């Protein structure tokens with residue numbers, strides 16, 4: 106398989122391929138997935154292509170991105186998890202999963218491995234995460250990673266978000 110970057114018990118996190126478009130489209134056009142992403146609109150084909158291209162470039166440039174999430178058992182692309190710049194000085198951890206796989210701990214499993222990668226391999230001092238307040242599943246993942254609530258904030262569109270963070274020191278996953 107193309108460039109696996111991280112492996113966990115049930116998942117591979119790998120670089121994106123342009124062909125992933127066809128497998129990612131059903132996820133990025135699923136209203137359940139998109140409910141708390143930006144304004145909740147599903148993504149156009151052009152937006153999906155841009156997302157994949159951006160992550161291919163991000164990984165080449167910085168050695169991290171929101172990696173494609175591959176379910177080992179089926180080899181299917183089931184979402185993404187990884188790191189992306191939130192601002193010039195902040196790196197955000199993020200995750201989307203196809204709903205048929207929600208509730209099995211997969212986002213937490215992927216995100217724990219991504220956090221370790223960020224702290225140990227990239228030597229990041231801090232990792233942050235944001236979510237719209239009603240997105241309780243995502244906020245629960247942040248809590249299970251041992252992240253702490255820092256403040257209410259707004260995203261780049263001005264939408265209200267909770268802002269969680271974890272420092273490299275004291276990395277103790279709470280699962």
Ligand SMILES: CC(C)(COP(=O)(O)OP(=O)(O)OC[C@H]1O[C@@H](n2cnc3c(N)ncnc32)[C@H](O)[C@@H]1OP(=O)(O)O)[C@@H](O)C(=O)NCCC(=O)NCCS
Nearest residue numbers: 138200201202207208209210211212213236241242243245
């Ligand atoms: C957020 C998301 C990735 C979580 O994936 P997941 O694989 O279901 O996550 P996990 O199973 O690792 O953990 C989910 C936790 O939320 C809990 N949960 C589920 N529904 C919940 C609810 N309505 N309120 C509070 N917690 C809830 C689960 O019980 C679990 O916690 P637990 O292990 O303590 O029981 C998934 O819901 C998703 O892809 N959502 C759409 C995209 C998205 O919003 N991404 C985040 C943007 S900030």
